[in-house]
Amino acid sequence: MHDSGKSRHRCVILGCGGHGRVVLDILTNTGELEVVGFVDSNSEMHGRRIDGIEVLGAPSDLPRLCRELNVSRAIVAVGDNGARRALADQVETMGFELINAIHPSAGLARNVTLGRNIVIAAGALVCAHCQIGDSVILNTGCLVDHESLIGTATHICPGARLAGRVTVESGAFVGIGATIIQSTRVGFEAVIGAGAVVIEDVPPMSTVVGVPAKPIKRIGKTADMHAWLIPERAPRRIPPPAVDIPLSAKAP
Numbered sequence: 001m002h003d004s005g006k007s008r009h010r011c012v013i014l015g016c017g018g019h020g021r022v023v024l025d026i027l028t029n030t031g032e033l034e035v036v037g038f039v040d041s042n043s044e045m046h047g048r049r050i051d052g053i054e055v056l057g058a059p060s061d062l063p064r065l066c067r068e069l070n071v072s073r074a075i076v077a078v079g080d081n082g083a084r085r086a087l088a089d090q091v092e093t094m095g096f097e098l099i100n101a102i103h104p105s106a107g108l109a110r111n112v113t114l115g116r117n118i119v120i121a122a123g124a125l126v127c128a129h130c131q132i133g134d135s136v137i138l139n140t141g142c143l144v145d146h147e148s149l150i151g152t153a154t155h156i157c158p159g160a161r162l163a164g165r166v167t168v169e170s171g172a173f174v175g176i177g178a179t180i181i182q183s184t185r186v187g188f189e190a191v192i193g194a195g196a197v198v199i200e201d202v203p204p205m206s207t208v209v210g211v212p213a214k215p216i217k218r219i220g221k222t223a224d225m226h227a228w229l230i231p232e233r234a235p236r237r238i239p240p241p242a243v244d245i246p247l248s249a250k251a252p
């Protein structure tokens, strides 16, 4: 806990659901920042308190809250990968500095690189030379082994274990207790089911489950309307041409 009398930077947490409460707990444990409140689009929560911290208003109230409460830092604590990324972009455009929440019991190698708006929960381990992108959640007790690349707005759920040199592309979801062997790639917005054991690359936007993991569907549940709003990803979603190109066709 924070024990010095010096003034701390003030921040707000976007999202007062389960993940928001975890983030409040982490920030309270580190004590480095003063949480002045939550903001949440659910108006039924406005004015309520969670663990003593008030839900101050909606994300659209942030510019006013920034002026009135002298707060310039924020963290987006929304579980949905696409929504978290989109909100982080909006908050940054408003001029807020996005902060990370790293539990004191998490273990990070010295040479791990971190983006912004990252949550690393209690007991998570991140080993040498890993790169963790913006808006990533490394949830309770997960393991990310050496030289792994964890892409923007991904969620590595509690107890998931990633061996060395794993790549998780943006928007992917690695379910609770899943295991991914070394040097494999999880495609963008793919979903790895709870307890799955991934032994080969996972195609983008597919869902895989089981031991060893096998696909059950293309276009996972994480594909949502927010993803359509992200320009750099939109072209990938353009439907294939109506005329099939024969698989045997040679490139010119």
Ligand SMILES: CC(C)(COP(=O)(O)OP(=O)(O)OC[C@H]1O[C@@H](n2cnc3c(N)ncnc32)[C@H](O)[C@@H]1OP(=O)(O)O)[C@@H](O)C(=O)NCCC(=O)NCCS
Binding pocket: 139, 157, 158, 174, 175, 176, 191, 192, 193, 194, 195, 196, 207, 208, 209, 210, 216, 221
């Ligand atoms: C993989 C997952 C996303 C699939 O959800 P879904 O799209 O709603 O799929 P369904 O529940 O319709 O299941 C489809 C089939 O896959 C099977 N299945 C689903 N999840 C499975 C899993 N984790 N392992 C093995 N089989 C699974 C179902 O039994 C079903 O099989 P059937 O067609 O033979 O009946 C979900 O089951 C899952 O594992 N989510 C992870 C949850 C998690 O980690 N939460 C932590 C949050 S911090």
